[in-house]
Amino acid sequence: MVKTLYRPRIILLAIMFVLLVTFPWMYKWPIFSHFLIEFRTFQATRFAIWLIILMGLNLLTGYSGQISLGHAALVAIGAYVAAILMKEYNTPVFAAVLVAGLVTGAIGFLIGIPALRLSGPYLAIATLALIIVLPQILKHPFMVDNFHTGGVNGILLPTPHVPSSLKNNLTDDQWLYYTCMIPAIIMTTMAWSLTRSRIGRAFISLRDSEIGAQQMGINVSLYKMTAFGVCSLFAGVGGALYIYTQPYLGPSTFDILLSLTLLVMIVLGGLASIVGTICAAIIMTMRIDITNWIAAIIPAGDKLGIEQSRGALFGLLLILSIIFTPRGVAGNFEKMREANIARRRSRQERQGREKEGEPVQD
Amino acid sequence: MQQFIQQFATGLSTGSLYAILALSLVLIYRSTSIVNFAQGEMAMFTTFLAWSVLNGHAGPYWFWVAFFATLVMAMIFGALVELIALRPVESGPVLNPIIVTLGLFTLVNSLALRIWQGEPKAFPSPAIFDGAPLKIGTAVISRPNVGVFCMALLIMGLIYVFFNRTKVGLAMRATAQNRVASQLVGIRVGRMLALGWALSAMVGAVAGMLLAPTLFLSPGMMQGVLLFAFAAAVLGGLESPVGAIVGGLTVGVVQNMAGTYIGSNIDITVAFLLIIVVLLVRPHGLFGRRVMQRV
Numbered sequence: 001m002v003k004t005l006y007r008p009r010i011i012l013l014a015i016m017f018v019l020l021v022t023f024p025w026m027y028k029w030p031i032f033s034h035f036l037i038e039f040r041t042f043q044a045t046r047f048a049i050w051l052i053i054l055m056g057l058n059l060l061t062g063y064s065g066q067i068s069l070g071h072a073a074l075v076a077i078g079a080y081v082a083a084i085l086m087k088e089y090n091t092p093v094f095a096a097v098l099v100a101g102l103v104t105g106a107i108g109f110l111i112g113i114p115a116l117r118l119s120g121p122y123l124a125i126a127t128l129a130l131i132i133v134l135p136q137i138l139k140h141p142f143m144v145d146n147f148h149t150g151g152v153n154g155i156l157l158p159t160p161h162v163p164s165s166l167k168n169n170l171t172d173d174q175w176l177y178y179t180c181m182i183p184a185i186i187m188t189t190m191a192w193s194l195t196r197s198r199i200g201r202a203f204i205s206l207r208d209s210e211i212g213a214q215q216m217g218i219n220v221s222l223y224k225m226t227a228f229g230v231c232s233l234f235a236g237v238g239g240a241l242y243i244y245t246q247p248y249l250g251p252s253t254f255d256i257l258l259s260l261t262l263l264v265m266i267v268l269g270g271l272a273s274i275v276g277t278i279c280a281a282i283i284m285t286m287r288i289d290i291t292n293w294i295a296a297i298i299p300a301g302d303k304l305g306i307e308q309s310r311g312a313l314f315g316l317l318l319i320l321s322i323i324f325t326p327r328g329v330a331g332n333f334e335k336m337r338e339a340n341i342a343r344r345r346s347r348q349e350r351q352g353r354e355k356e357g358e359p360v361q362d
Numbered sequence: 363m364q365q366f367i368q369q370f371a372t373g374l375s376t377g378s379l380y381a382i383l384a385l386s387l388v389l390i391y392r393s394t395s396i397v398n399f400a401q402g403e404m405a406m407f408t409t410f411l412a413w414s415v416l417n418g419h420a421g422p423y424w425f426w427v428a429f430f431a432t433l434v435m436a437m438i439f440g441a442l443v444e445l446i447a448l449r450p451v452e453s454g455p456v457l458n459p460i461i462v463t464l465g466l467f468t469l470v471n472s473l474a475l476r477i478w479q480g481e482p483k484a485f486p487s488p489a490i491f492d493g494a495p496l497k498i499g500t501a502v503i504s505r506p507n508v509g510v511f512c513m514a515l516l517i518m519g520l521i522y523v524f525f526n527r528t529k530v531g532l533a534m535r536a537t538a539q540n541r542v543a544s545q546l547v548g549i550r551v552g553r554m555l556a557l558g559w560a561l562s563a564m565v566g567a568v569a570g571m572l573l574a575p576t577l578f579l580s581p582g583m584m585q586g587v588l589l590f591a592f593a594a595a596v597l598g599g600l601e602s603p604v605g606a607i608v609g610g611l612t613v614g615v616v617q618n619m620a621g622t623y624i625g626s627n628i629d630i631t632v633a634f635l636l637i638i639v640v641l642l643v644r645p646h647g648l649f650g651r652r653v654m655q656r657v
Binding site: 061067114117118119121122124125126128129132133136137139140141256260263264267268271309310311312314315316318319322323326327 | 447455466469
């Protein structure tokens with residue numbers, strides 16, 4: 001039984017792994033070159049970064065049920081830590097990313113303390129406050145003098161290049177792809193095993209009933225703070241990678257709009273689901289392409305002025321997809337799987353009854 | 363001292379702008395328990411409708427024709443939004459209505475930009491607000507700001523009376539608290555939700571028309587105000603109209619004072635820090651009540 005369940009999954013994972021490893025070369029392959037362009041490698045790099053960032057938010061909001069509208073602020077903190085380390089102290093990129101993740105995680109853990117007393121819309125506004133005030137703090141002379149945040153001008157990093165030892169094998173774009181995709185795979189695996197561990201189950205029980213969780217002996221305060229900490233760790237790593245691939249960082253690089261978009265994306269992909277987060281990252285990366293494709297297939301779009309109202313189309317698509325897939329893309333997979341299991345079970349039951357010689361009704 | 367009083371007065375008039383939009387947020391939260399991110403954009407859209415009615419017509423009574431026509435249009439608009447966009451997601455996961463309001467935000471904003479273009483337009487303020495600035499002691503306040511302040515108080519009073527003294531208001535409060543139980547005692551839950559959206563769109567329209575003379579009418583005019591209105595509503599406790607006024611004025615005054623005495627590069631930070639501190643002491647805002655939970 002266990003074997004039949006697991007084998008297809010392992011094959012699927014292996015195929016995915018091979019695809020991810022070879023992706024930056026695919027645009028050169030004979031058939032793939034028809035629909036893949038080199039730009040997609042850059043997009044895939046973005047996908048990896050969004051995956052890490054969205055995974056953090058989904059761990060917090062999807063699994064532990066704590067709504068956060070300030071995720072972009074944590075991404076920004078991670079980006080600033082990494083940028084300052086790389087620029088002022090010449091830290092190598094992997095060390096900078098790691099330190100940025102840990103520092104942001106620690107900050108997030110502390111942000112968890114005021115969040116302990118708040119819930120629902122009150123928590124939402126309190127977290128939204130983070131991203132509202134962050135630009136002012138980054139621009140403040142104290143931060144500029146002591147932490148080299150660069151004020152209004154922000155920080156300009158050198159364009160990232162592939163290290164000279166790999167220069168003959170990789171282009172810059174391919175190097176960036178692997179720099180981001182490897183952490184993304186590692187952190188997705190981490191998130192996957194976390195949600196299936198004791199901590200993950202504690203998160204879920206927090207979401208479903210805080211008082212219930214408390215009565216089961218779960219340290220609610222500690223786990224809530226842990227949820228914020230883990231969420232911020234992911235945000236920090238994501239922010240650091242983002243700024244490595246896109247070497248300009250200003251006080252409003254990450255804004256309220258991004259914060260809200262991130263929340264929208266995890267709901268579209270599917271809350272409390274790893275597959276859902278992967279879908280969310282794909283939608284996040286391709287959101288402009290998707291809107292353009294749909295704009296192109298709308299009949300008489302030119303007359304309606306689709307060109308000038310992309311935003312309206314995006315909003316409309318968003319509302320429609322929430323109405324028709326209330327549990328996100330992953331919710332559909334879940335539904336299909338349940339239907340599959342139900343069908344298999346009824347078939348088994350029927351076979352069982354036939355064996356026992358009972359009349360089959362359906 | 364004179365500067366202090368003047369800054370205080372300026373803070374109050376900024377605060378009353380926040381308060382009046384916060385009132386419409388409180389109204390919708392109280393009747394549907396949804397935090398509506400599209401509130402500011404809906405208010406902006408209905409103000410543009412008023413502008414279209416006014417456009418090309420002069421005369422003292424035309425303002426009021428446009429005003430009341432807009433209130434009716436806003437009610438229909440709000441009810442339609444609830445029926446079309448919100449009704450299908452109400453029974454789903456809790457986050458979904460919020461995501462739908464974010465979608466509405468983009469949709470309405472982009473539509474307004476498409477129809478009326480981006481450049482700011484002048485919007486007349488009602489004739490009764492005209493006149494020389496008001497002097498209270500040494501402080502000077504402009505007439506329109508006094509008007510906004512008085513309107514905010516009036517709306518607060520109306521909302522209070524509506525929720526606490528009328529049967530429909532009671533039914534709406536019941537709907538927000540427990541839908542199934544309300545349905546069981548014979549409340550038309552669907553109608554109450556649509557009415558909640560209609561009324562809050564109406565208050566939003568009033569807010570929009572009062573803010574437009576000061577902020578100038580443009581598709582982006584509400585975005586800055588909305589965040590502070592949210593902060594104000596949360597500070598006062600999302601359930602309480604009195605809280606919205608107190609919250610709005612507090613945020614306005616604190617922001618102004620911090621800007622004057624601590625530094626204009628840190629005013630927003632100080633205002634939000636205060637809100638967080640208040641929330642830590644009172645997690646449901648200044649006037650909000652704690653809801654008991656059962657397992």
